[in-house]
Amino acid sequence: MITDQLAQVLQTAMESARTHGDLPAGTDTAIPIRLETPPDKRFGDYSTNIALALKRSTGISDGRVIASVLCKHIPAQHDLLEKVEVAGPGFINLFLKPFWLHNALFTIEQEGVCYGRTSARKGERILLEFVSANPTGPISVVNGRAAALGDVLANLLAAQGCEVQREFYVNDALNSSQIEKFALTVQARYLQLMGHPLIMPDGRLEPGAPAAHECEPVEFPQNGYPGEYVTDIARAILQETKGRYYQILLQQAAGEEPQNPQDKQEQEAFFRSATLQHMVLAQRNALEAFGVTYQTWFYESSLYENGEVEKTIACLTDRGYTYPQEDALWLRSTEFGDSKDRVLVRSNEKATYIAADAAYHANKFERGFTSLIDILGADHHGYVARLKASVAALGLPVEQLNVILTQMVSLMRDGEAVIGGKRKGVVLELKEDLIDDIGRDAARFYFLLNSYETPATVDVELAKRQTNENPVFYVQYAHARLCNILRRAEEMQVAVPTAREASLNLLQHTREIDVLRKLTDYPGEITLAADRIAPHRLTRFAMDLAGLLNLFYENCRVLPSQEAPQPVELTQARLVLVNGARIVLANLLGLLGISAPERMERQENL
RNA sequence: GCCUUCGUAGCUCAGAGGAUAGAGCAACCGCCUUCUAAGCGGUUGGUCGCAGGUUCGAUUCCUGCCGGAGGCACCA
Numbered sequence: 176m177i178t179d180q181l182a183q184v185l186q187t188a189m190e191s192a193r194t195h196g197d198l199p200a201g202t203d204t205a206i207p208i209r210l211e212t213p214p215d216k217r218f219g220d221y222s223t224n225i226a227l228a229l230k231r232s233t234g235i236s237d238g239r240v241i242a243s244v245l246c247k248h249i250p251a252q253h254d255l256l257e258k259v260e261v262a263g264p265g266f267i268n269l270f271l272k273p274f275w276l277h278n279a280l281f282t283i284e285q286e287g288v289c290y291g292r293t294s295a296r297k298g299e300r301i302l303l304e305f306v307s308a309n310p311t312g313p314i315s316v317v318n319g320r321a322a323a324l325g326d327v328l329a330n331l332l333a334a335q336g337c338e339v340q341r342e343f344y345v346n347d348a349l350n351s352s353q354i355e356k357f358a359l360t361v362q363a364r365y366l367q368l369m370g371h372p373l374i375m376p377d378g379r380l381e382p383g384a385p386a387a388h389e390c391e392p393v394e395f396p397q398n399g400y401p402g403e404y405v406t407d408i409a410r411a412i413l414q415e416t417k418g419r420y421y422q423i424l425l426q427q428a429a430g431e432e433p434q435n436p437q438d439k440q441e442q443e444a445f446f447r448s449a450t451l452q453h454m455v456l457a458q459r460n461a462l463e464a465f466g467v468t469y470q471t472w473f474y475e476s477s478l479y480e481n482g483e484v485e486k487t488i489a490c491l492t493d494r495g496y497t498y499p500q501e502d503a504l505w506l507r508s509t510e511f512g513d514s515k516d517r518v519l520v521r522s523n524e525k526a527t528y529i530a531a532d533a534a535y536h537a538n539k540f541e542r543g544f545t546s547l548i549d550i551l552g553a554d555h556h557g558y559v560a561r562l563k564a565s566v567a568a569l570g571l572p573v574e575q576l577n578v579i580l581t582q583m584v585s586l587m588r589d590g591e592a593v594i595g596g597k598r599k600g601v602v603l604e605l606k607e608d609l610i611d612d613i614g615r616d617a618a619r620f621y622f623l624l625n626s627y628e629t630p631a632t633v634d635v636e637l638a639k640r641q642t643n644e645n646p647v648f649y650v651q652y653a654h655a656r657l658c659n660i661l662r663r664a665e666e667m668q669v670a671v672p673t674a675r676e677a678s679l680n681l682l683q684h685t686r687e688i689d690v691l692r693k694l695t696d697y698p699g700e701i702t703l704a705a706d707r708i709a710p711h712r713l714t715r716f717a718m719d720l721a722g723l724l725n726l727f728y729e730n731c732r733v734l735p736s737q738e739a740p741q742p743v744e745l746t747q748a749r750l751v752l753v754n755g756a757r758i759v760l761a762n763l764l765g766l767l768g769i770s771a772p773e774r775m776e777r778q779e780n781l
Numbered sequence: 782g783c784c785u786u787c788g789u790a791g792c793u794c795a796g797a798g799g800a801u802a803g804a805g806c807a808a809c810c811g812c813c814u815u816c817u818a819a820g821c822g823g824u825u826g827g828u829c830g831c832a833g834g835u836u837c838g839a840u841u842c843c844u845g846c847c848g849g850a851g852g853c854a855c856c857a
Contacts, residue, residue: 214800224799230837238837263800264838309857346857353857475857503855514784514853521855528857556785557852582786583851624805625794630787630850637793646805648819660816667816715795718804725820734816753816775819 176699180255181221181269182208188248189225197244203232210269212696219260219268220692226265238265276691277679283694283755284674291701291762294336301337302539303329305550306462307344310454311357313404314461316603316633317552317584323622323768324581325550326467327710330766335705340544341469343462347451348475348531357454358446360399362424364409367393369421371428393428402602408453412446420445461606466615466768478534484526487534487569488519496568508564511573517561533565536576546575553580553630579708581627587634603635612639616769620647623714623767646718651772653721653728654764657757658773660733664750667734669743671750681748686727690752693720694759701766710767717763724756 185208192198206228213222226242235241242261249259257270283290305325308318329339347354367373370386373395383390423442426433433439455472462468478484488504491497496507502522506529509516519530539547551558559578567573586603603609609618621638624646625631638645664671682691697716704712733749735741764771 211799214802218800222800227799227837236837266800311857348857351857501855505855518855523855525855527855531857553786553851555852560784580785585850628786629794632793634793643819644806645819649805652817652819656817656820663816711795715804722804728816729821732816736816738815775817 177255177271177275177695178210178221178699181210181223184249184253184256185223185225185245185267188245189229191248192244195248197247198229198235198241199233201232201234202229206232213266213268216689216692218262218266220271222262222266222268224266226261226267241265242267273680273683273688276688276695277674277682279691279695280674280679280751280755283758284751287758288762288765290758291698291766292334292336293698293702295702296332296705297336299332299337299546300544301332301339301546301548302342302542302544303332303339303548303550304342304344304539305548306467307346308458309346309353310451310458311353311400312402312454312602313607314458314465314605316586316605316609316635319465319605319609319618320584320622320627320631321550321552321581322462322465322467322605323619324579324627324710326768327619327623327713327766328548328550328705328708330768331701331705331710331713334701334766340471341467342471342473343458343469344535345451345455345472345474345476346528347455348479348528354447354451356396356398357400357405358443358450359396360405361409361412361450362427362446363393363395363399364406365413365420366424366428368406368409368413369418391429393425404457404604408450408457411453412449415449461604461610464606464610464615466619473535475531475535478531478538479526483534483538484531487537488526488530490537491519491533491565491568494568494570506565506568508561508568511564511567513560513564517564529561529565532562533569536562536566537569537571540571540575546577548577548579550579550581553582556580579627582630584631584633587632588636608635609638613642613645616651617642617645617647619767619769620645620650620714623711626709626711646714647769648775650717650721650760650764651770652775653724654757654760654771655773655775656728657724657753657760660753661750661757662773663734664746669734669746669750671754672747674751674755677748677751678744679748679751681745682752684727684731686723686730687749687752689723690720690727690756693723694755697759697763713763713767717760717767720756720760720763724760727752 186204189198189202189204189208193200193202193204206225208223208225210221210223213219226245227238229241230236230238233241239261242265245267246259246261249256255271255275257272259270260268262268286292303325306314306318306321308314314322325341329341332339363373367381367383370383370388370390372383372390372392373381374392375381375395376397376399380392381395383392420442423433423438427439459469459472488497491506492504496510497504497519498507499505503518504520505516506519507516517529518527520526536547549562559580562578563573563576566576605618613621617638621633661671682688700712700716704710731749732739732741733746733753735743735746761771
């Protein structure tokens with residue numbers, strides 16, 4: 176990295192200044208030298224505040240004095256440095272020789288789709304769990320944010336050399352009453368599809384589907400799940416079973432006991448698992464439509480079936496971190512920083528969610544992952560201490576568990592807040608209400624525009640209406656333009672030379688330099704975005720780069736025209752730049768999971 | 782009440798111990814005989830919630846206050 180080389184230059188200068196007595200002997204030469212990209216390019220290619228940081232240990236109060244001394248000890252003739260300046264309160268601004276920018280084009284050409292990737296974090300095995308929506312409803316618009324964040328974070332980590340596995344945790348435990356309630360709702364809808372009117376909790380009557388004969392009304396379950404998707408599932412099950420469970424459901428609805436209790440059991444089990452299967456499948460389809468695929472779908476129920484929940488509870492007890500109280504078994508989570516102890520096993524002998532989740536995280540570690548990332552909604556923040564406490568109580572490396580809380584997403588529709596969640600039946604579906612309208616690319620970009628740490632407001636109507644103003648098109652358009660130039664060059668039979676063949680030193684225009692500088696920044700930006708868990712930096716970078724490319728496009732003609740002939744060497748050098756920029760933009764969009772179109776139709780009447 | 786988090790341009794949000802605080806959208810004025818105008822140039826827009834503190838330097842860190850959101854289950 177160029178910054179390492181520059182830091183070395185400054186380090187040497189600092190030591191030299193001290194040895195020569197230009198800086199006091201007490202000067203702290205071990206101080207880390209930070210190089211940053213200045214806010215304004217007039218301040219050079221890189222700058223450092225090292226002189227200001229040395230004020231304390233040198234006892235010199237004027238930063239400019241220290242900076243001047245350091246500059247004196249930087250060799251006047253240097254391979255990399257064009258000039259060095261002292262500025263402001265004592266910044267040292269470094270101006271690099273132009274060729275270092277051109278080097279980026281060699282690297283890009285050489286690395287192609289790998290430009291921006293490193294193997295710096297090779298050896299890390301990361302399990303990234305995200306979305307994990309309850310299997311009682313579709314993937315919502317709110318889930319979309321976590322889906323986009325998790326998917327791109329996984330891409331970013333992989334680009335740093337990590338081995339990343341995406342996982343979805345299906346909360347399908349049998350002792351979960353929500354699954355049961357959900358299955359009952361599906362059953363009611365099933366009967367409705369067979370022709371039975373439904374008596375809703377508020378007393379209203381919902382008509383049944385047209386049927387050949389009169390059908391008795393049946394009751395919609397108390398606190399059942401509203402929403403059309405429930406009927407969709409009932410319809411699918413109805414088609415599969417061809418009415419097989421109709422009679423027994425009818426008996427049940429009428430409060431009659433079936434002749435054969437086994438039939439009833441079988442029916443209940445069937446509906447539970449069929450319902451679950453359909454719901455999970457629907458979730459999976461919605462996520463795939465969003466471009467998110469998981470390596471593993473981990474079922475909570477498997478932890479019970481394999482006895483892992485039991486094993487985990489036993490382990491916690493062996494380690495002395497549980498105690499019985501009031502017929503329940505408690506975890507001493509306060510010993511690990513939780514605000515209160517938590518119930519592991521209820522007085523009805525069923526394990527709690529935390530017991531299963533502890534087993535789940537133990538399972539993750541057992542699978543050999545070096546670190547775990549959970550992406551949860553901010554409404555879970557009270558839960559994190561408990562989870563970490565349970566992991567710590569198991570003797571597992573809790574510091575390797577990174578819980579990311581995404582701030583809430585509130586939904587708006589035409590400026591009005593959409594209140595309530597799935598239970599109110601107004602869930603906005605990721606696929607139907609967003610992707611189908613604005614497309615996957617725009618939806619992904621939209622979610623990744625902001626940091627997950629900021630609460631987001633998604634106005635679905637606005638998002639749809641502003642499709643043509645979504646910055647994603649700005650970025651994609653820049654890519655399409657570059658492709659167009661390359662396509663035209665081919666038509667004109669102008670070959671794109673290799674970086675070596677081209678006279679890159681002709682790239683002197685300020686717009687060319689700006690683009691080159693940005694291309695050079697790209698790998699560092701990827702690392703930063705990965706390390707800080709900040710995928711939104713990528714969308715910002717993409718907009719910046721696209722903006723610079725448009726400026727380049729306006730000011731630097733690549734292909735000669737009749738009115739503006741130009742030397743073939745310049746055309747060739749610019750073609751190399753265009754091709755390099757195209758590669759970087761495509762790589763960037765690739766990380767974002769957004770397509771990089773080679774052509775975009777111009778639309779009128781926008 | 783306690784805990785977490787957010788408060789930056791009209792709107793949505795970046796930034797993060799440093800140099801003149803940025804972008805997109807919105808508004809207004811210009812630019813298509815052009816490698817695609819989904820573009821470019823220009824204009825308007827800010828006491829970085831308030832008050833202290835630390836620092837050579839704070840919008841950024843600390844404390845308090847005000848305001849918004851969320852969490853404080855033998856729910857998942």
